[in-house]
Amino acid sequence: MATITLLVNGSQLQAEAAADESLLSVLRNGLGLTGTKYGCGEGQCGACTVLLDGKPVRSCRTPAASAIGKKISTIEGLSRNGSLHPVQQAFLDEEAFQCGYCTPGMIMSAVALLQNTPNPTDEQIVQHMNGNICRCGTYPRVMAAIHKAGGKGK
Amino acid sequence: MTELEQHEIERLQYGFAVSRRDLFKFVGAGLVVGLCAPKAFTQESGAGFRGESASQDVDSWLHIAPDSKITVFTGKVEMGQNIRTSLAQQVAEELRAPLNSITMVMGDTALTPFDMGTFGSRSTPQMGSQLRKMAASARELLLDMAARKWQEDRSKLSADNATIISQSGKKIGYGELTGGQKLVKLIAQDPSLTPATQWHVAGTAATKVDGAAFVTGSHQYTSDIARLQMLTGKVLRPNAFNATLVSLDSRAAEALPNVRVIRDGNFVGVVAPDSEQAQKALSLLQAQWNAPAQPSETELFDYLKKNPEAEGGGGFGGRSAHIVGSIETGMSSATKTASGTYTVAYIAHAPLEPRAAVAEWTEDRLTVWTGTQRPFAVREELASAFHLSLDHVRVIVPDTGSAYGGKHTGDAAVEAARLAKAAGRPVKLVWTREEEFTWAYFRPAGVIEIKSGAKNDGTLAAWEFHNYNSGPAAIQTPYNVPHQKIEFHATKYPLRQGSYRGLAGTANHFARESHMDELAQALHMDPLQFRLKNITDPRLRAVFETAAAKFGWGKQRARANHGFGLAGGFEKGGYFATCAEVTVDRNAGEVKIVRVVEAFDCGAVINPNGLRNQISGAIVQGIGGAMFETVHFVNGRILNPHFRDYRVPRFRDVPQIEVELIDRKDAPSMGAGETPIMGLAPAVGNAIFHATGVRLRSMPLETKKLASK
Ligand code: FES
Ligand code: FES
Numbered sequence A: 001m002a003t004i005t006l007l008v009n010g011s012q013l014q015a016e017a018a019a020d021e022s023l024l025s026v027l028r029n030g031l032g033l034t035g036t037k038y039g040c041g042e043g044q045c046g047a048c049t050v051l052l053d054g055k056p057v058r059s060c061r062t063p064a065a066s067a068i069g070k071k072i073s074t075i076e077g078l079s080r081n082g083s084l085h086p087v088q089q090a091f092l093d094e095e096a097f098q099c100g101y102c103t104p105g106m107i108m109s110a111v112a113l114l115q116n117t118p119n120p121t122d123e124q125i126v127q128h129m130n131g132n133i134c135r136c137g138t139y140p141r142v143m144a145a146i147h148k149a150g151g152k153g154k
Numbered sequence B: 001m002t003e004l005e006q007h008e009i010e011r012l013q014y015g016f017a018v019s020r021r022d023l024f025k026f027v028g029a030g031l032v033v034g035l036c037a038p039k040a041f042t043q044e045s046g047a048g049f050r051g052e053s054a055s056q057d058v059d060s061w062l063h064i065a066p067d068s069k070i071t072v073f074t075g076k077v078e079m080g081q082n083i084r085t086s087l088a089q090q091v092a093e094e095l096r097a098p099l100n101s102i103t104m105v106m107g108d109t110a111l112t113p114f115d116m117g118t119f120g121s122r123s124t125p126q127m128g129s130q131l132r133k134m135a136a137s138a139r140e141l142l143l144d145m146a147a148r149k150w151q152e153d154r155s156k157l158s159a160d161n162a163t164i165i166s167q168s169g170k171k172i173g174y175g176e177l178t179g180g181q182k183l184v185k186l187i188a189q190d191p192s193l194t195p196a197t198q199w200h201v202a203g204t205a206a207t208k209v210d211g212a213a214f215v216t217g218s219h220q221y222t223s224d225i226a227r228l229q230m231l232t233g234k235v236l237r238p239n240a241f242n243a244t245l246v247s248l249d250s251r252a253a254e255a256l257p258n259v260r261v262i263r264d265g266n267f268v269g270v271v272a273p274d275s276e277q278a279q280k281a282l283s284l285l286q287a288q289w290n291a292p293a294q295p296s297e298t299e300l301f302d303y304l305k306k307n308p309e310a311e312g313g314g315g316f317g318g319r320s321a322h323i324v325g326s327i328e329t330g331m332s333s334a335t336k337t338a339s340g341t342y343t344v345a346y347i348a349h350a351p352l353e354p355r356a357a358v359a360e361w362t363e364d365r366l367t368v369w370t371g372t373q374r375p376f377a378v379r380e381e382l383a384s385a386f387h388l389s390l391d392h393v394r395v396i397v398p399d400t401g402s403a404y405g406g407k408h409t410g411d412a413a414v415e416a417a418r419l420a421k422a423a424g425r426p427v428k429l430v431w432t433r434e435e436e437f438t439w440a441y442f443r444p445a446g447v448i449e450i451k452s453g454a455k456n457d458g459t460l461a462a463w464e465f466h467n468y469n470s471g472p473a474a475i476q477t478p479y480n481v482p483h484q485k486i487e488f489h490a491t492k493y494p495l496r497q498g499s500y501r502g503l504a505g506t507a508n509h510f511a512r513e514s515h516m517d518e519l520a521q522a523l524h525m526d527p528l529q530f531r532l533k534n535i536t537d538p539r540l541r542a543v544f545e546t547a548a549a550k551f552g553w554g555k556q557r558a559r560a561n562h563g564f565g566l567a568g569g570f571e572k573g574g575y576f577a578t579c580a581e582v583t584v585d586r587n588a589g590e591v592k593i594v595r596v597v598e599a600f601d602c603g604a605v606i607n608p609n610g611l612r613n614q615i616s617g618a619i620v621q622g623i624g625g626a627m628f629e630t631v632h633f634v635n636g637r638i639l640n641p642h643f644r645d646y647r648v649p650r651f652r653d654v655p656q657i658e659v660e661l662i663d664r665k666d667a668p669s670m671g672a673g674e675t676p677i678m679g680l681a682p683a684v685g686n687a688i689f690h691a692t693g694v695r696l697r698s699m700p701l702e703t704k705k706l707a708s709k
Helices: A023-030 A086-094 A103-116 A122-129 A139-149 B020-027 B083-095 B123-150 B211-215 B275-284 B297-306 B327-333 B375-385 B411-423 B433-439 B505-523 B527-533 B538-551 B608-627 B680-692
Strands: A002-008 A011-017 A049-052 A055-058 A071-073 B030-036 B058-064 B070-074 B102-106 B157-160 B163-166 B171-173 B182-187 B231-235 B244-249 B260-264 B267-272 B286-290 B322-324 B336-344 B356-362 B365-370 B393-396 B427-430 B446-454 B460-468 B483-489 B562-571 B574-585 B590-601 B656-661
Touching: A002 A023, A011 A023, A023 B275, A049 A103, A055 A103, A086 A103, A086 A139, A086 B211, A103 A122, A103 A139, A103 B211, A122 A139, A139 B608, B020 B030, B030 B123, B058 B123, B070 B083, B070 B123, B083 B102, B083 B123, B123 B157, B123 B163, B123 B182, B231 B275, B231 B411, B260 B411, B267 B275, B267 B411, B297 B446, B327 B446, B327 B460, B327 B483, B336 B505, B356 B411, B365 B375, B365 B411, B375 B393, B375 B411, B411 B427, B446 B505, B460 B505, B505 B527, B505 B562, B505 B680, B527 B538, B527 B562, B538 B562, B538 B574, B538 B590, B538 B656, B562 B680, B574 B680, B590 B608, B590 B680, B608 B656, B608 B680
Parallel strands: A002 A071, B030 B182, B070 B102, B231 B427, B365 B393, B460 B483, B590 B656
Antiparallel strands: A002 A011, A049 A055, A049 A071, B030 B058, B058 B070, B157 B163, B163 B171, B231 B267, B244 B286, B260 B267, B322 B483, B336 B446, B356 B365, B356 B427, B446 B460, B562 B574, B574 B590
């Protein structure tokens, strides 16, 4: 166990971490940021997606130590002063979820997509989001929400 | 190591753990209204409980606080199917109160009345109508109270926006009417309900009442719950199913700081302060298991056919087979006959939130948070595992990361409780994805055999249908057939199996609707016309006609490698028809679903937004079972317990989906979480046949076979 300092959602936070502990584990267990979800621990489902210096990563496959010194963004840091991030708002408006377990990971992946591609095509969304599983099958609504947040919505 | 002490199993006692006093402690002053079955209602309306604990007769509660906030108590649970919202809408409607004034307390065995569980699409038809009755009765009661208070004619009063209004201009809020007292009223009357044509809140596309908690990540699922002093638990899994533990060397694990190993018979688990340490301890355990030889996937269908369950083999769950007329007579009167054998594989629910539980003991009382569809059954499981009376066990179900029929049992709850008991501290246990894919239960595999006959005019003459192991749900044919023999055969089976969204409805519709296409082909009839010729039920006709019209059935130009198929049926009060368009790459043996249209009728629609979400989601989930989901297993071991080799539908697999709702204001509202999944596989199979002339008779559809045929 060692104490590490992580820059999460703009704050320097200290946590105890084992040598090879995943970022997901440190976020959830060390820092109590449980919005980021465990779905597989194998990099296969996207439920654990967070942004590292703006890039989406699977936090379950990212050693916490490798995130030191980088900007970590999680679902908890998206809304500002009580107002939702446009992607969160679009997910809410389109009700792009059922059980909601995939939602934080979906939203973080979508935020990353829209940063680089503000008006993605369907194919670009599919390409970028294919690693995020929604077992409830809400993909069409997620697609609509991303279009909406990207300014293409009706 | 700790051994479980053996005690005599105490007699289980049913009942509602919360006394009137406790209830008010939870909700504060105000008016509590309970709806109970008329037979249990032995005192006059409003006289109060028959003693403190007689409340097991009460089916549901409602509390109106002095500030007019309303709390409803129901044993149902929310797992994505949207009943937290749709049930609240129904209460708001009948109570004439704003939707946002209603809070649903769900799935907490200490606070909510007993409930069998959330499955079988029963929440809407049963709990929904119960809550509507309760809310309507409460509204009538409030009108009575206001009439008495004002000494006014009851017929001059009306209820709106949580307020009673008199024609004389007086107004009083519901909360104010209760006057800060603690009032309890039991109701057994059958109030008149608001017809669907006059709904204002029910029937509208209200958004999820707590949607914001999901997009901000603040909703706490079971695995997000933390308790003071909580430890992390892990369970050592055997190397194969049905294995027994021969030996265990736990010295290395126990040498780790702050680690405990708990062994109890075949159960071995560890607890540690955090998951890293627990995982490390688990990996240091040296166990030897002894597993029997077990059937493998290669012999699965043979095994099911050859191993009938000794008792209660035929019939529907023990009842006798469904026989109408005589199959022999029917077959000999037919001019065209067909026969086919259809198979369905074992598949996994794979809910994105794996099974999890947090268990906490306080002396001999146990509280467990866990995502289950059956909180009261899990309470019983826990009570019996730890020899407790039911009122010493509380199960709380946070809104769950879905279940699809896969979370009926309390495995994780029992395991966490066992570890917490030994540790003397709260324990959280979260199954890994591999555990979820291995130690949960599966949708049953099955073999279905059909023989049928029809006359030249397209009327069905004979229908013989045998289902081995997959299940009897929706086994009856919705078509008119004068001679039928329909039988479910319970068999021995190699994997732990249980309920799944729609149960065997998907398998039975896959076989039946594939076979109907085969008959249509034999008769040279259009598949839609052939079906309509044999249907009298107007609602079933209507879904077929609606879906076909929207899809453009029969109007599509034939194109190379494009196929169109349809399928339909009804189950659990819901009628569906699904049309699918596919493109086929024959050489690669690949099929792409391009477009799906589904028409659905489940009576009066309570929330079209939530309903569309359910139907579209069911179609997407159905793609998995239709196209690629299969549990591979050899000799008691699962070979593909990961998302990388158990393929589930992803963005790339999603076709254009169009949902047509038929809103029947005159028909009772029925559930919709399950039935919409049933049409996809047969519609796609039929579309593949249309494109290629090759009939695939297995779920998942073995499209690779197209390359060789
Ligand atoms: S939990 Fe990280 S990808 Fe599934
Ligand atoms: S909403 Fe349930 S997994 Fe996506």
